[in-house]
Amino acid sequence: MSKKTSILIIIILVLVLAGGGYWIYNNYFGSGVINTRTTTTTTTSGGNIFTPLNGTTRTQNTLPLRNTTNNTGQNAQNSSSTTVAIPTIRELSTTPVGGMVASTSGTSTLVLWVNRGTGYVYEARSNSLDTTLLSNTTVPMIYQSFWNRNGTAFVFQSLDDTGTKITNFYVALSKSPTQATTTATSSISKNTPYVLKGDVLPANTTVLALSPLADKIFRLADGSGYISQFDGTKTIKLFSTPLKDINVEWPTDSTLAITTKGNSALAGFLYFVNTKTGQFTKVLGGINGLATLTNKDATKILYTKSVGQTLSSSIFDVKTGTDQELAFNTMPEKCVWSSIKKDNLICAVPSTIPTAQYPEDWYQGNTAFTDSIWEVNITTGEAHQIATMLNFPGELLDATNLTLDPKENVLYFINKRDLTLWSVNLNS
Secondary structure: OOHHHHHHHHHHHHHHHHHHHHHHHHHHOOOOHHHOOOOOOOOOOOOOOEOOOOOOOEOOOOOOOEOOEOOOOOOOOOOOOOOOOOOOEEEEEOOOEEEEEEEEEOOEEEEEEEEOOOOOEEEEEOOOOOEEEEEOOOOOOEEEEEEOOOOOEEEEEEEOOOOOOEEEEEEEEEEOOOOOEEOOOOEEOOOOOEEEEEEEOOOOEEEEEEOOOOOEEEEEEOOEEEEEEOOOOOOEEEEEOOOOOEEEEEEEOOEEEEEEOOOOOOEEEEEEEEOOOOOEEEEEEEEEOOEEEEOOOOOEEEEEEEEOOEEEEEEEEOOOOEEEEOOOOOOHHHEEEOOOOOOEEEEEEEOOOOOOOOOHHHHOOOOOOOEEEEEEEOOOOOEEEEEEOOOOOOOOOOEEEEEEOOOOOEEEEEEOOOOOEEEEEOOO
16 A cells, blocks of 8 residues: 555544544534424522422522512523513512402413502502502502402501591492592592592491402491491391400301400400301310411311410311311411312411510511411421522511412412512412
């Protein structure tokens, strides 16, 4: 073989090896055309990984910045077809609210709320970052409201200028007139789709509760309990009682749950009241610092009691008369019973519970919590964390007034520290 032929063979071998190396690099290590399929990747941030008790892991994607501040450990939609990322935990209102109602419309969940200072009504949807002003009828100092099921009307309690006298109103969202009008007590603008119209409810009402179907109202006035239609008509007197400082729930159509307001120095009591006969039945009693939350069929009760300078949470079984400690300690006002998964509770659970007199120090704002959201099955004891709320720069979230939409896709709550409204996407 000539020297020229040998050199040519060597050159060909070098080119073949180089080409093979380039092909291998592109297809296994580089960005070659073979590796172009779309893959789903999961990244973690802040160590917030969902871990149920069975040890399996639910994946989470990182959350983009919320209001340009880092918010680690939450979820976001991460698709090329998505133009707006919706945070898992979202602040809906930056000003204090006086109540809300959640419902489901098509593929999204929506929430309506009333501004505590002005009475303006707003709407937000779970699939959009937009907030819509529905009504700018001015009704100042609304501190509590109870909405009908479809969000077309609500009953609210308002304070006078002195902050001592309570007035109760029924209002409906009516389509806005074509011309703006002004009265001595309210101003109505034509640039919102709705205005508030309604009537004053009977005076001296101190306690309100909403029926399970949100079509009736219970009220306590001058030592008597009354039930009426949602708009205050067809009122029936149910009972008379010496009890004044009470909290009232309406878990089933036939049962009211009345709990004396909790104080660490006083024994508390829970009664069930038949809504047909007005008969009282004692369920719990002699418990200092008692606070309660009854489930949707009045068979289980989450209750908290005062223990020294802390609190303890348990579940009471009405049928068996037995109770068991909850997997964590929290206030009943920081929980909501599921209507779909009957044995499940969703709660805001404090990361730590400061030394204090419970529940009054928390009620009065002398102490506060910073929470994470947990779900627990009270039958199996299985509990898992849904979301942590410890990673918001400049935000300390002490959740109360928890509410679920009918399909239980979104959890809504009010931050007790500043009365702002927040949401948690439960499907992220």
